Amino acid sequence: xxxxxxxxxxxxxxxxxxxxxVREGARRFATVQALNELxxxxxxxxxxxxAPSHTRRQMLMAKIQDEVGHGHVVARVAxxxxxxxxxxxxxxxxxxxxxxxIFHYSFQTWEELGPGLLLTNSAAIxxxxxxxxxxxxxxxxxxxxxxxxxxxxxxxALDLTHEILTHGxxxxxxxxxxxFELWLPRILAYLxxxxxxxxxxxxxxxxxxxxxxxxxxxxxxxxxxxxxxxKLGVHVDPSLVxxxxxxxxxxxxxxxxxxxxxIANGGPSSQRRLDYVRRVLDRNAGYRRALRGVA
Amino acid sequence: xxxxxxxxxxxxxxxxxxxxxTGLNHVGSLVSPRPEFAWHLAKExxxxxxxxVNLWVTRRADLIVSEPADRGLLAAKxxxxxxxxxxxxxxxxxxxxxxxxxxxxQADRAVADDPAGHRRPDDEATTARRDLGAARGPELSDxxxxxxxxxxxxxxxxxxxITDYIDLEEALAVGSIGQEAVxxxxxxxxxxxxxQAAVDAWFFDRRHEQWQVSRALERVxxxxxxxxxxxxxxxxxxxxxxETLGLEPGAAxxxxxxxxxxxxxxxxxxxxxxxxxxxxxxxxxxxxxLVHARVTEYGGDLFGAVxxxxxxxxxxxxxxxxxxxxxxxxxxxxQDGVPTSRLPASPQQRAVGRGGSALAESLNRGRSxxxxxxxxVFR
Ligand SMILES: [Fe+2]
Numbered sequence: 001x002x003x004x005x006x007x008x009x010x011x012x013x014x015x016x017x018x019x020x021x022v023r024e025g026a027r028r029f030a031t032v033q034a035l036n037e038l039x040x041x042x043x044x045x046x047x048x049x050x051a052p053s054h055t056r057r058q059m060l061m062a063k064i065q066d067e068v069g070h071g072h073v074v075a076r077v078a079x080x081x082x083x084x085x086x087x088x089x090x091x092x093x094x095x096x097x098x099x100x101x102i103f104h105y106s107f108q109t110w111e112e113l114g115p116g117l118l119l120t121n122s123a124a125i126x127x128x129x130x131x132x133x134x135x136x137x138x139x140x141x142x143x144x145x146x147x148x149x150x151x152x153x154x155x156x157a158l159d160l161t162h163e164i165l166t167h168g169x170x171x172x173x174x175x176x177x178x179x180f181e182l183w184l185p186r187i188l189a190y191l192x193x194x195x196x197x198x199x200x201x202x203x204x205x206x207x208x209x210x211x212x213x214x215x216x217x218x219x220x221x222x223x224x225x226x227x228x229x230x231k232l233g234v235h236v237d238p239s240l241v242x243x244x245x246x247x248x249x250x251x252x253x254x255x256x257x258x259x260x261x262x263i264a265n266g267g268p269s270s271q272r273r274l275d276y277v278r279r280v281l282d283r284n285a286g287y288r289r290a291l292r293g294v295a
Numbered sequence: 296x297x298x299x300x301x302x303x304x305x306x307x308x309x310x311x312x313x314x315x316x317t318g319l320n321h322v323g324s325l326v327s328p329r330p331e332f333a334w335h336l337a338k339e340x341x342x343x344x345x346x347x348v349n350l351w352v353t354r355r356a357d358l359i360v361s362e363p364a365d366r367g368l369l370a371a372k373x374x375x376x377x378x379x380x381x382x383x384x385x386x387x388x389x390x391x392x393x394x395x396x397x398x399x400x401q402a403d404r405a406v407a408d409d410p411a412g413h414r415r416p417d418d419e420a421t422t423a424r425r426d427l428g429a430a431r432g433p434e435l436s437d438x439x440x441x442x443x444x445x446x447x448x449x450x451x452x453x454x455x456x457i458t459d460y461i462d463l464e465e466a467l468a469v470g471s472i473g474q475e476a477v478x479x480x481x482x483x484x485x486x487x488x489x490x491q492a493a494v495d496a497w498f499f500d501r502r503h504e505q506w507q508v509s510r511a512l513e514r515v516x517x518x519x520x521x522x523x524x525x526x527x528x529x530x531x532x533x534x535x536x537x538e539t540l541g542l543e544p545g546a547a548x549x550x551x552x553x554x555x556x557x558x559x560x561x562x563x564x565x566x567x568x569x570x571x572x573x574x575x576x577x578x579x580x581x582x583x584x585l586v587h588a589r590v591t592e593y594g595g596d597l598f599g600a601v602x603x604x605x606x607x608x609x610x611x612x613x614x615x616x617x618x619x620x621x622x623x624x625x626x627x628x629x630q631d632g633v634p635t636s637r638l639p640a641s642p643q644q645r646a647v648g649r650g651g652s653a654l655a656e657s658l659n660r661g662r663s664x665x666x667x668x669x670x671x672v673f674r
Contacts (some may be wrong), residue, residue: 011315013349041458048454049644049657052483052665053387053495053673058377058474061454072463085463110664159383167672193422223611242362280460287461287518290576293568 009208011135011183014080018136021204025079025209030074033098035088037071039273040103047113059156066149073142080138082094093278101259102190104267108194109134111168111175114161115234116183119152119225126221134206158228165233180234189254191218297365301355308358309337311351319349321540330354357549358387367557374554375474433600434541435615436487436607438535441600441645443483443505447498448508448654451661452481452515453525465569466594472525472562479532479555486548488608491674499665503655504648509599516653519583521572523590526566530627531597532559535619539611548609570633584635595639597624601647617642 012018044064075085091097102120107113125147132143143280164172192214195202204210226236226249241251265274289295305326310319322341327333333559337352340440361369368374376382404549453473457466515524536556540549573583621642628636665673 005405013539019434037464040457045455045458049451049660051665052661052668054477054491054498055377055674057451057454058477059383060374061450061457061470061474061477062378064457065467065474066452066464068457068463072467075463075588084298091458151376152378152382152617154385155380162387163672163674168668172668228660276458277460284325284518286578287573290579291462292570293576295578 003122009135010130011137013137019207021203021207022136022209023081025204025207026032026134026139027078027083028210029134030078030081030139031083031088034071034075034078034085034102035097036100037067037074038089039092039099039277041067042073042273042276043106043114044101044113044117046106047110050110052110053145060246061161063153063156068155070149071144073145074139077139077142082294089277089281091275092122093281095265098189098263098265101262101267104265104270105264106269106272107177109175111164111172112179114157114164115179115229116230117153117157118161118181119183119187121150122225122228123155123191123221125150126217126224127130127191129209130212133211144164161232178230180229181240182235185252185254186210188218188241189245189259190252191221193256194253195234219249222251223247229259276293297359297361299356300358300360303550304354304356306355307333307337307352308355310349310351310353311341311345311347312344315348315349319351324355333666351662352529362563367554374558375478377474381658386674412517433615433617434607434612435539435601436537436605436612437600437602438598438615438617438620439483439539439610440487440603441509442528442535442597442607443480443509443511444506445597446476446483446514446532447480448478448657449458449515449524449528450474450478451657452512452521456518459518465561468565471608472565475558475562476528477559482551482555486609488606492644492671494532495673499661502648503658506654506658507647508649508654509645510649511590511597511598513593513649513654515590519586520590522566522569522573523583524561525586526570526633527590527597528633529559529563529566529626530631531594531624532556533563533622534627536599538616542611546611549558560642567631570631574633587633588635588637591628591635591638592637595621595625595641596645597621597642599644600640600667601645 010018012022041064044060044067048057048060048064049165051060068259075088078088079085088097092099107116128143128150132140132147134140161176164176168176194215195213196215199205199213202210222241222243226241230236239252239292241249243249262270265271303330306324307327308324311318311322324338325340326331327336334350334352337350342350344454357551372379382544393652450473453476457470457473459469460466479496481494484497485491489497498642509528511527515521534555536552536559539552545548555624570583573579574587598615598617618641625636628638
């Protein structure tokens with residue numbers, strides 16, 4: 001018996017009998033998300049010791065801690081479904097799991113950080129709000145906790161961007177503009193290939209794990225975030241993204257072949273991320289055993 | 296301190312959920328002579344009226360519960376306001392209502408250099424007062440200022456180690472300890488009469504040669520040395536907080552010091568548990584012993600601050616009882632149960648401007664973004 005039934009879907013707790021596709025899907029979603037939280041955070045860690053004021057450093061450290069916290073809550077969901085947390089990072093190192101395209105890059109300047117984070121956070125919020133409607137309740141609860149923290153990250157990113165646009169000089173403000181233009185196509189790609197025509201054939205949609213298609217999430221995200229950038233004073237060039245009279249957003253299709261290569265550890269920081277994870281796992285293995293008291 | 300509330304195995308706590316959109320709520324307790332009765336008794340006791348979707352029962356003896364004294368530690372919103380979504384928003388609002396900063400970087404520098412508005416760490420008067428103070432020995436505020444350097448450096452190291460992935464729960468604890476250490480460093484300066492801009496100038500514009508970081512933190516770069524260093528700094532802050540709290544009971548500066556003490560006590564206990572684990576685990580015992588010996592050997596300077604001639608602000612004045620504080624630190628370290636302490640018998644003076652090239656490099660990195668901007672841009 002499922003725990004509850006609404007709108008044609010059944011909702012499941014961990015110990016409810018459930019279709020294999022739901023269990024498998026939930027494990028895969030939680031596993032992939034855990035990996036991306038745990039590795040994606042390294043992008044921000046690289047900037048922690050350059051955060052330029054006491055409060056900034058506190059806020060960035062809070063964000064880093066939260067991201068690892070997101071990794072933790074979804075890793076717990078995955079563990080309960082049979083995916084041990086160590087295995088997630090090992091599978092990444094051994095090529096069985098991949099991180100999203102956006103985490104294969106590093107921020108080149110402090111000014112790029114604000115718009116990059118703002119785009120990433122808002123897209124993640126949009127996606128989590130959608131996935132939280134899914135039928136596996138422990139994952140939905142984890143996502144709601146994550147979402148609440150993402151709203152702090154969103155405000156933090158807005159603040160970072162606003163600070164430079166208001167108080168920075170012309171060069172610094174221009175780098176914010178460039179950061180926006182650099183990251184927008186990456187996030188468009190991050191939200192996945194067009195699926196309007198294929199969504200209903202997607203098994204995860206059928207079992208209620210993927211409530212919305214990539215296009216719906218992408219459109220909803222653009223509707224929210226583009227006005228935010230305009231209000232900040234960032235120029236949104238129509239060649240990047242523009243809104244049709246119907247309200248639909250149009251944009252240059254990401255280069256999906258190139259995106260695929262990046263995801264296959266072919267991005268500028270792919271090797272650096274792998275090296276970092278391998279290094280911390282190796283050097284801390286003994287301490288981890290001491291902490292757990294298990295050889 | 297959190298505790299197990301009972302050893303009576305027959306008492307059960309009951310949690311019920313009445314709709315999918317609400318969480319489980321604690322609804323009461325019951326006594327069941329046998330575990331296999333407990334859930335059924337709970338259903339009869341607490342589930343007679345509502346349509347429940349979930350009913351959970353657990354032994355009270357299996358719980359670990361907070362006590363009223365833990366409430367301060369649980370008040371996360373109050374303790375760490377910078378983690379709230381409203382915090383950056385309020386920052387922007389406050390700032391836009393403040394006078395508009397000049398677009399000319401030189402003019403901004405002039406504002407920042409105004410001694411009336413900002414305390415600066417490197418003016419001549421300070422140097423003169425430092426020489427005067429050196430002859431007299433450090434005051435309590437000197438000891439606090441030096442520990443603020445330690446806390447700032449340690450907090451930042453911990454921040455970088457959140458992603459060291461010893462384990463995920465441990466990573467989160469390290470994140471909190473790091474943020475609190477950095478927060479405490481700032482609070483100490485505020486207590487010494489700094490404003491927020493001066494706090495930033497102190498931690499970001501001061502040259503490496505002016506820092507007084509304890510030698511104990513010189514090579515705190517891996518996990519065992521972080522545990523040993525964290526343990527030592529938390530112990531030192533606890534000792535100095537106790538001393539300060541005992542001097543002028545009821546004074547206005549005491550609540551922030553008491554809050555620092557309470558959080559550092561938690562840090563101390565956290566590091567103690569880890570030090571115990573590393574000491575008793577055969578695979579790590581020898582290495583941790585060596586690291587702990589080195590860190591404690593260098594920790595003799597924790598109360599050996601060189602006076603800086605900074606007014607004590609809200610903190611009590613008068614010479615600090617350095618030797619006694621050092622003794623109390625040694626006594627506290629004894630309680631760690633780690634057999635390798637090599638804390639010197641008497642206090643050593645801190646070396647100003649040392650701290651190794653790793654420290655210099657990290658302080659320089661800390662300035663790299665800031666130096667490209669006009670003064671006053673970053674808050
Ligand atoms: Fe996250």
